[in-house]
Amino acid sequence: MSDLTSSLSSELRTRVREIVADVLEVPADELVEDKSLEDLGADSLMAIEIFSRFERQLGIRIPQEELTELEDLRTAYDLVARHQPSAEAAGV
Incomplete structure (x- = not known):
């Protein structure tokens, strides 16, 4: 885990995971940190949608x-x- 990633709260990591899973139409528990989004069927339009939702x-x-x-x-x-x-x- 990078220093940046470790600065994210577990709640925010969960929200990021849920957004990505929703766009890719896969269960959130299928997303593991190092599995390529392309392997899960992501294309460039889905990447744009993920950014938009973020x-x-x-x-x-x-x-x-x-x-x-x-x-x-x-x-x-x-x-x-x-x-x-x-x-x-x-x-803060």
């Missing part, structure tokens, strides 16, 4: 050029962690 449901903004980084659940966690507002920036 933005709408998690309130984050991920640049489109980072779309190619989405390879598996681990990279999804990293992308979300990288773009979530930090507690320090929020004044």
Whole structure:
């Protein structure tokens, strides 16, 4: 697990997993961190939908050029962690 991923709460990791599973139409328990999303049937349109849901449901903004980084659940966690507002920036 990367330092970024370890900064995600278990609740946020669960939400990321659920979003990815919903878009791919697979049970969330079938998603393991290092299994390729492509192996689960993901295509580029599904990757765009995953990004869109991250933005709408998690309130984050991920640049489109980072779309190619989405390879598996681990990279999804990293992308979300990288773009979530930090507690320090929020004044918490």
